[in-house]
Amino acid sequence: MSKRTDSNGYTLLFAIGMVLIVGALLAFTASSLRPMIDANKRIEKQQNILYAMGVNDNDESSAIFISKDKVAAEFSKYIKKQLVIEGDKITEDANAYLIDVKKQQTAAKTGDVRKLPLFVGEKDGKTFYVAPIRGKGLWDAVWAYVAMDKNMVVQGAFFDHKGETPGLGANIKQRYFMDDFIGEDLMNNGSFKGITVSKSNNDPKNEDKNDNEVDAIAGATITGDGVAAMIKSELGLYVPYFKTLK
Amino acid sequence: MGLLSKKDAVLITDPLLDNNPITIQVLGICSALAITAELKASIVMAVSVLFVLAMGNVVISLMRNIIPSKIRIIVQLIVVAALVIVVDQVLKAFAYELSKTLSVFVGLIITNCIIMGRFEAFALGNGPWRAFLDGIGNALGYGAILIAVGFFRELLGSGTLLGFKVLGDPIELTGLYAYGYENNGFMLLSPMALIVVGIIIWIQRSRNKALIED
Numbered sequence: 467m468s469k470r471t472d473s474n475g476y477t478l479l480f481a482i483g484m485v486l487i488v489g490a491l492l493a494f495t496a497s498s499l500r501p502m503i504d505a506n507k508r509i510e511k512q513q514n515i516l517y518a519m520g521v522n523d524n525d526e527s528s529a530i531f532i533s534k535d536k537v538a539a540e541f542s543k544y545i546k547k548q549l550v551i552e553g554d555k556i557t558e559d560a561n562a563y564l565i566d567v568k569k570q571q572t573a574a575k576t577g578d579v580r581k582l583p584l585f586v587g588e589k590d591g592k593t594f595y596v597a598p599i600r601g602k603g604l605w606d607a608v609w610a611y612v613a614m615d616k617n618m619v620v621q622g623a624f625f626d627h628k629g630e631t632p633g634l635g636a637n638i639k640q641r642y643f644m645d646d647f648i649g650e651d652l653m654n655n656g657s658f659k660g661i662t663v664s665k666s667n668n669d670p671k672n673e674d675k676n677d678n679e680v681d682a683i684a685g686a687t688i689t690g691d692g693v694a695a696m697i698k699s700e701l702g703l704y705v706p707y708f709k710t711l712k
Numbered sequence: 713m714g715l716l717s718k719k720d721a722v723l724i725t726d727p728l729l730d731n732n733p734i735t736i737q738v739l740g741i742c743s744a745l746a747i748t749a750e751l752k753a754s755i756v757m758a759v760s761v762l763f764v765l766a767m768g769n770v771v772i773s774l775m776r777n778i779i780p781s782k783i784r785i786i787v788q789l790i791v792v793a794a795l796v797i798v799v800d801q802v803l804k805a806f807a808y809e810l811s812k813t814l815s816v817f818v819g820l821i822i823t824n825c826i827i828m829g830r831f832e833a834f835a836l837g838n839g840p841w842r843a844f845l846d847g848i849g850n851a852l853g854y855g856a857i858l859i860a861v862g863f864f865r866e867l868l869g870s871g872t873l874l875g876f877k878v879l880g881d882p883i884e885l886t887g888l889y890a891y892g893y894e895n896n897g898f899m900l901l902s903p904m905a906l907i908v909v910g911i912i913i914w915i916q917r918s919r920n921k922a923l924i925e926d
Contacts, residue, residue, distance in 0.1 A: 477780040477782050480778070480783070484787060488794045491798065492794060492798065495798050499801050499805040503805050506804065506808040527875070629815070631747065632749070632753035633750030633866075634900065671883055684869075684897045685897070685901055
């Protein structure tokens with residue numbers, strides 16, 4: 467290192483210059499790519515919703531969405547209604563899928579009435595109600611799209627996460643975990659109970675669909691508990707709406 | 713390696729064996745424990761680090777004569793963070809699926825001590841080409857250990873490799889499981905990664921006594 471680069475003045479100038487250059491670079495990248503990233507996110511939401519109600523390109527063992535270019539057409543084909551539930555008020559909104567669940571959760575904390583989006587889809591003569599939910603895993607957010615019938619029996623689910631440990635908690639988005647939820651009843655003797663991610667349900671093939679339990683992933687206890695808590699607290703909010711369907 | 717001079721070739725081969733970043737320099741242990749429960753995650757992490765370390769080493773090496781020594785660690789951190797974030801944003805815009813797979817690794821890469829370690833120990837004192845080779849070599853050495861650990865942890869912990877059920881189905885009791893074999897769930901937890909790394913260190917040092925410190 468030469469003497470010149472050791473002076474305080476140079477260090478300060480360098481730091482300022484570095485911050486300006488890197489800051490400008492990041493701001494430029496972020497703002498110029500923003501529209502494309504947002505478009506990708508919209509497509510992903512539609513793919514997630516469709517996935518939950520069984521519109522996907524799954525092969526034998528892995529979860530595959532329908533392709534990007536087909537998604538807009540399929541979405542309008544299968545999704546018949548997009549509802550927004552605000553307390554007792556239920557409105558239709560063709561852009562309900564753009565509602566940010568995270569923002570609604572924050573708003574609910576400050577006392578506002580939470581907007582709950584619900585997507586009503588039809589496939590092969592069956593009606594699906596898909597609810598987006600969000601919770602907390604071990605490291606960061608976990609979220610899901612859960613498709614139910616009108617009796618709150620799960621028909622399909624898609625889980626995702628922001629930063630769960632690869633190989634452990636991150637496996638909530640694997641088929642073997644998500645598919646366990648299919649057929650599970652969220653209700654128990656007429657009252658809402660949710661689905662527990664259990665380490666001791668002694669039902670590895672998941673044959674008992676009325677036990678309100680699915681098998682946990684080894685090494686992912688906290689992520690699994692987070693998923694169960696999310697299902698319980700978030701889907702519970704939809705119970706009053708489902709009661710009106712009977 | 714005909715393309716490289718003997719001195720340069722050492723930069724690639726050395727970190728693979730006698731100067732391995734994980735087993736000898738003991739850098740990057742945290743990520744080696746965190747993400748090696750599955751072979752696929754190990755491979756993804758190895759490739760990501762290869763890219764970031766090679767690029768970062770070159771950038772730092774080019775800047776080595778103008779970086780003030782008092783704030784060099786902060787400068788290194790900014791360079792690697794900026795690099796990773798820009799790549800992450802570009803992937804989100806053009807290869808969204810891929811970025812979803814990699815997003816989990818972003819935080820792990822920025823805080824990976826191999827990256828800072830190589831910037832500090834090598835890139836600050838060498839030219840860009842040699843720094844590039846050093847980055848490639850160390851990332852390969854790191855990746856090799858990661859993949860070895862991932863291989864044993866996934867095989868013994870889940871009975872699968874890259875998701876394929878190589879030992880049979882534990883629920884349907886086919887393959888090895890028909891004979892009473894059981895997966896060792898302990899392999900999926902971090903302490904076993906440390907033990908596997910320890911076994912690799914033991915094997916390596918018993919083969920080459922020069923590596924044993926007093």
